[in-house]
Amino acid sequence: MLFLLVATGIVALIAVPVASQSGELTDGVTEGIHQVRQWAAGPPLNIGDAQIAKASDTAAARLQSSTGSIVTTVVTGVSTVVDGLITTVLALLLMFFFLKDGPRFLPWLTRQLPGRLATDIPTVAARGWDTLGAFVRSQALVGLLDAVLIGLGLWALGVPLVLPLAVLTFISAFVPIVGALFAGAVAVLIALVSNGFTDALIALAIIVVVQQLEGNVFQPMIQSRGLGLHAAVILLAVTLGSSLAGIVGSLLAVPVAALISMIWNYLREQLSNPPRGAEDDEQPASGTVTS
Numbered sequence: 001m002l003f004l005l006v007a008t009g010i011v012a013l014i015a016v017p018v019a020s021q022s023g024e025l026t027d028g029v030t031e032g033i034h035q036v037r038q039w040a041a042g043p044p045l046n047i048g049d050a051q052i053a054k055a056s057d058t059a060a061a062r063l064q065s066s067t068g069s070i071v072t073t074v075v076t077g078v079s080t081v082v083d084g085l086i087t088t089v090l091a092l093l094l095m096f097f098f099l100k101d102g103p104r105f106l107p108w109l110t111r112q113l114p115g116r117l118a119t120d121i122p123t124v125a126a127r128g129w130d131t132l133g134a135f136v137r138s139q140a141l142v143g144l145l146d147a148v149l150i151g152l153g154l155w156a157l158g159v160p161l162v163l164p165l166a167v168l169t170f171i172s173a174f175v176p177i178v179g180a181l182f183a184g185a186v187a188v189l190i191a192l193v194s195n196g197f198t199d200a201l202i203a204l205a206i207i208v209v210v211q212q213l214e215g216n217v218f219q220p221m222i223q224s225r226g227l228g229l230h231a232a233v234i235l236l237a238v239t240l241g242s243s244l245a246g247i248v249g250s251l252l253a254v255p256v257a258a259l260i261s262m263i264w265n266y267l268r269e270q271l272s273n274p275p276r277g278a279e280d281d282e283q284p285a286s287g288t289v290t291s
Contacts, residue, residue: 031193124266131227131262135255138226142219143173146210150187153206157199159191173214178247180211227258 106122113121151166159165165187172179184207192200220231227234234254241253 031189033189036189036192120266120270124263127262127266128259131258132255134226135223135258138219138223139174141222142214143170145218145222146170146173146214149210150207153210154187154191154203157191157195157203157206159187159199159203160194161190165190175247175251184208184211223254227254227261229254229258229261233257233261 106126109125110118110122147166147170150169151162154165155162165183168186169183172183184204187207188200188204191203216235220234223229223234224231229237234257237253237257238250241249241251241256243249245252
């Protein structure tokens with residue numbers, strides 16, 4: 001109970017100033033986009049309003065020519081969103097029941113399964129739950145590290161709205177690739193509006209360096225300790241997952257690799273330590289003379 005009260009208090013202390021500065025954050029992003037457009041209109045790019053209007057007309061023509069596919073895509077997207085909402089509600093309900101009746105779930109599952117399965121499946125389920133918990137904790141630690149380092153860099157440059165930007169960086173750490181790009185772009189735009197082009201470039205350099213360290217050093221080291229995997233295995237898993245399934249693959253690569261490793265370790269334990277009955281059958285009966 002005390003932990004929940006402390007956690008709620010910390011969230012309230014962070015959420016109140018972030019919510020009060022959300023309007024300034026939105027205005028800063030809008031102004032930053034406007035300044036980028038003005039900079040693109042000057043040398044060396046010289047992208048004028050006529051070129052932007054031409055590009056808009058070309059995009060509009062393409063949209064009109066592909067109306068049918070757009071409608072199909074919209075319908076598919078709406079169905080996907082509805083399915084996602086249903087899945088989210090179901091996940092919340094299951095999480096509630098697991099938290100409420102979790103200690104009684106595994107004994108019930110043990111009673112429903114026959115033979116060795118009554119031991120193996122509850123054990124694998126418990127270890128899998130611990131593995132996923134370790135992944136979430138390590139990912140949160142990586143996001144916190146990103147938020148602190150980038151927040152300190154922005155604070156040293158005198159960029160305003162440091163706390164909302166740090167919170168945005170922490171939340172975006174749970175969405176691979178896209179989350180880091182979005183949070184970094186918002187921070188650079190705010191630095192451009194408030195401090196100018198030079199500080200925006202410095203902020204961009206800080207963000208790139210921190211994200212490279214996070215992806216290639218911090219995340220493999222932290223997750224390798226929490227999940228029992230080598231850092232090279234985590235790097236290979238993320239690379240393979242992103243190449244096979246994009247962003248979703250890179251998000252699921254590490255927990256899937258950790259679950260596979262956990263199942264393999266359990267199987268290896270069972271193969272190296274046979275059941276007690278098998279050991280007794282292999283031993284000769286007492287009083288039997290062996291040559």
